[in-house]
Amino acid sequence: MLDVGCGSGTLSTQTFTSYFESILGIDISEAKIEEAKRLNKCGNVVFELIDGYDFPVEDNSVDLITFATSIHFLDLKLLEKECERVLKPGGCCAAYAINWGDITGFSVEGTDWRQNRVLLNLIVEDFYVNIKAHPNNFAALRRNQQVYDQIQNSSKIKLQEMVREREMTLRQLKNVFSTVGDYVVFMKQEKSTTDPLEIFDKEIRQALKLENDLSDEHIILKFKEVFPIFVFTKPKVQNPTKFYERNCIYLRKSLYD
Ligand SMILES: C[S@@+](CC[C@H](N)C(=O)[O-])C[C@H]1O[C@@H](n2cnc3c(N)ncnc32)[C@H](O)[C@@H]1O
Structure with missing residues (x-):
């Protein structure tokens, strides 16, 4: 298996280790x-730096190529050609990207859950701005539709979206966004402006009608x-839907486990 745009490898590459003999x-x-x-703990995983579209693997050698929130950074023409080269016949490329769905409820530690519907994706979009x-x-935040439209391969197909319910404190959620590469660069370059994570925090509190003096580690979001x-x-595969459903079982499993 090949994971393109693997980042630190912990969220995408390493989740597949029990399903493949070797992963790059x-x-x-x-x-x-x-x-x-540094973080890799698995014997069947290797990481390599690449610059461009010559993947360091042989022709017809890969069963699955994954793009976990990374395909939108790549030149699709070059990418498709290279995927064609390295995939085994019948092998499969899978691209997925995280979208932030609704906040469906929240509680302040020790209180009952309160229902509330807030569109987290819009607040994340603001943060990106x-x-x-x-x-x-x-x-990527718009379901990668633009990317999908540009893919020439006629076998392309959208699978049913995977949805995962999460519970996290506001502090933990902010920690997730504090590791976004563009945020780290922004904070280095624009030290004097308001921290975008503070705006993010404020927007969530406003949407949930929470007071500002509540500590973010006591606010739990669903x-x-x-x-x-x-x-x-x-x-081309004769029955793409059936083929993909079979081949993507491990993709779903690794995300849900
Ligand atoms: C949002 S991160 C996703 C990382 C990881 N897949 C995950 O799910 O956590 C996108 C990654 O794509 C990488 N990337 C961007 N352009 C790339 C390119 N042209 N070739 C390979 N990787 C690229 C970035 O360096 C970054 O690590």
Whole structure:
């Protein structure tokens, strides 16, 4: 298996270790690959730095290529050609990206759950605007539709979205966003402006009508993570839906486990 744009490898590459004999995670960022190597605990996973579209694997050698919140950064023409080269016949490419669904409820530690519907994706979108995120990040937030439209491979198909219910404190949620690459760069370059995570915090509190003096580690949010997923194969398969459903079972399992 090949994981393209693996980042630090912990969220995408390593979740598949029990399903494949060997896995290669590749990324354009030297810092991410260093981190991935440092955090890697699995004998069947290797990470490599790549620059461009020559994946360091042989022709017809890969069963599954994954793009976990990364395909929107890539040049699709070059990518499709390279995937065609390295996939085994009948092998499959799967691209998925996290979308932040609704906050469906919340509680302040020790109180009952309160129902509330807040569109977290909109607050995340605001955060991306504030950190001057790369424009392609917005494509991912819009279910990667633009990317899907550009894929030439006629076997492409959208699978049913995977939805995962989460519970996290507001502090934990902010920690997730504090590791976004564009945020780290923004905070280094624009030290004097308001911290975009403070705006993020404020917007969530306003939407939930929470007082500002409540500590974020005592605010527990119930929300959904939605993963739109699309796949394509090499070469054409007679019944793509059946084929994908069978081949993507491990993808679903690894996300839910
Ligand atoms: C949002 S992160 C996702 C990381 C990981 N897949 C995950 O799910 O946590 C996107 C990753 O894509 C990588 N990336 C961006 N452009 C790339 C390119 N042209 N080739 C390979 N990786 C790239 C970035 O360095 C970053 O690590």
